[in-house]
Amino acid sequence: MVNISLYDRETPTWCPGCGDYGVLTALKRAAANLGLDPAKTVLVTGIGCSSKINSYFYSYGIHTIHGRAAAVATGIKLSNPELEVIIAGGDGDAYAIGTEHLVHIARRNLDVAYIVMNNQIYGLTKGQVSPTSEEGFVTITTPYGSYEKPVNGPLLALASGATFIARGFSGDIVQLTQIIEEAIRHRGFALVDVLSPCVTWNKINTYDWYKANSYQLKDHDPGDRNRAFQILQDDKFALGIIYKKEEKTFEEKVYRKYVHLPLKQLEVDRSIETIYEEFR
């Protein structure tokens, strides 16, 4: 096992007490347990507090555009399937501006793990309503309470064809480490929704609130897709691996002949003469 300090990078600038510290620690521990090579790992993020995580985790990292991390990650993974590609970001990234990509990356079953740090509020822009905020939730942009129902990200991903769905809590780093480890190990698309409190802007969905409103899955068969649908519609948040199934990955289906690996085959077949016949 590698030492987790291998993955240290900058000191985070998150607020003291932010749930994302727990996610960072769990990610580092999971990486260490799996022995991830930082040179062969890419942490792809969008925009937001949580998306800064690749500034704090030592590996290749690309911090992209708000909502587009999953699309960039798709390009990376398809170009070099040997890389370990991990996506991370917030609920705004995954379930609002980037919802389209979540649906499609899930149905493709691209072999990547997507860690969503869900705090039910917009943090970096200072406290606006989020797609996962409860109806009636009062924020600076919803002074009369939110008029919208929250997006159920994991349910959406499951319905879209994701082959791994789990939920963790940044207050339980031990379990979160196991979940992230499993998600990375999983061959196929893995969504990890992490209840990760924002201590500065969200005074409702706090550590204590999440503890009171979540429960541990017991004697659950993650292969049961119907049961997974039910669990994801519970009033309380189920914690643990909710669904898991092995299916062919997107990369396996896409590559018909041979995989072009950027590092190994810089000299590619550039001939086009065989196609000329089409144009005679």
Added chain:
Amino acid sequence: MKMNDITVRIGGQAGDGSLATGEILSKYFRRIGFYVATDKDFPSRIRGGHTSYAIRGSKKRIFSLDDRIDVLLAFDEDSILLHMDELESGGVVIFDSSRKDLEIKREDVRKVKIPLANIARKELGLEIIKNTMALGVLSKLFSLDSNIMRQTIRDSYKTKSEKIIEENLLAYEKGLEYSKDIEPMEGYVIEGDKVAPDTLLLMGNEAIGLGALAAGCRFIAAYPITPASDVLEFLSRHLPEKGGVAIQAESEIAAVNMAIGAGYAGLRSMAVTSGPGFDLKTEGIGLASMIEQPVVILDAQRAGPSTGLPTKTEQSDINHAVYGGHGDKARIVIAPGNVEEAFYFTFEAFNLAERFQVPVIILSDELISWNKQVVKRFDLDKLKVDRGKLELNPVSNEREFPRYDFQEDGISFRTIPGVEKGIHLETGDEHDVYGHITENASNRVKMMDKRMKKIQVMKNELFPSVVQGEGDVAVIGMGSTMGPILEALERIPREIKFIRIRTLFPFLDDVALHLKDVKIAFVVEQNYLGQLEDLVKLNTGFRNTVGIRKYDGRSFRPGIIERRIREVMGW
């Protein structure tokens, strides 16, 4: 007498086979050694509606249609109503009189009425092959080589079944049989070669696809959009054979970001689109500029704004390609003028993108993307792949690779994930040399200067203007207007300098030099506001311009340009 230069317009309802007939005819022209120019005109819908396809074949090198047509092959009444005025005096209209007979008013043209659909249905049992029958009529009228035509028909359907090939050959014979009493046209001579030259007949989009393959592009992501989808379709067929990936993305935004991801991971990658999708790609192009990521984007322009005229041509994305997006950005915008250039520019776009680590925008337009032209077999030996400062074995002992290190030319060494000593961050936030986010003011200035420096450095390596002719009267154009401009100038026996701009950003200094002794410059472009004219004025200080603009969605004909120049100059 018209020698070896003929334009045929084939019109009908969608489903009448006008496009298929036009394809065969253009292939025939290539095989007898002619050059070809085509123009598709069809509505943005699948069933019904009038469609027409104009094909010009000529022994001289041409890039666009002529003002008039010589043959109108009309499968429906609309063809007569819409295109009869276009027909040259002394030309011929072939009218399929199966649906109804029609009185054709003009006396100065020849009229051949023949119930093609009825004959096809009754004698061949298949109405839809009336279009191939029409080729028989054309063959008789213009004494075309029936052996070459038969072979062309056979080859055109070779991906279909033998049955379909036989049916079409039979239809061709039937067409010849029914024309045996028709006298050949007087005043036209089509004298082709017996042996096909070593050329290719292809549209701009196919040339772009081939250029990408030849450049070693191994990733394309796109969302279907007219008129760029052909490139995705072409590469979807051919990339998998070469171990590459073609992916139809869930959106325009997804497509550009996937292409950026692929480029980041080390593959040569591209995204293709048209105006509405190009708008959506703006933020991604900004990211590529900021993280200095090579990526190639095709914008095959169509008439806008918004959905505009989806199947019609325009050159109104110039401003967006050059200026679009927030912030100061390094990028390259190049505009090929014909199908051959579409190939070579695409090839070079991948080199430029990697050498300067910027997004490269290929600004095509619908006419180039769809126009079929005859080109010489591409000279692949000339083409060298240059991946720029791609460092796969960095020797640095630092924990992180200085991805954005300051270099004399502003271009840092780039590495890709998987490289042992290459670990670094990339971010659309302002960053330091290792890619770490920083808001430090002096770093911001240094990084901006570095990225902007590339704009100056790249200028020497982009496509200079092509200048033809001399004189103090100039015509300026870009992209597909090249063809009609060249023909217009042939018709005006005066000294005129044609300046064809091929790089729009960064704007090159050569244009100002070419305008030094010019007194008046006509700027020809397909948009309302004169976007190219503004660009020229802004970058050269030259003021005395006259715009020749068109924004009806239809391409220029030489005559429009010729008349306007003569009118203004009093020639």
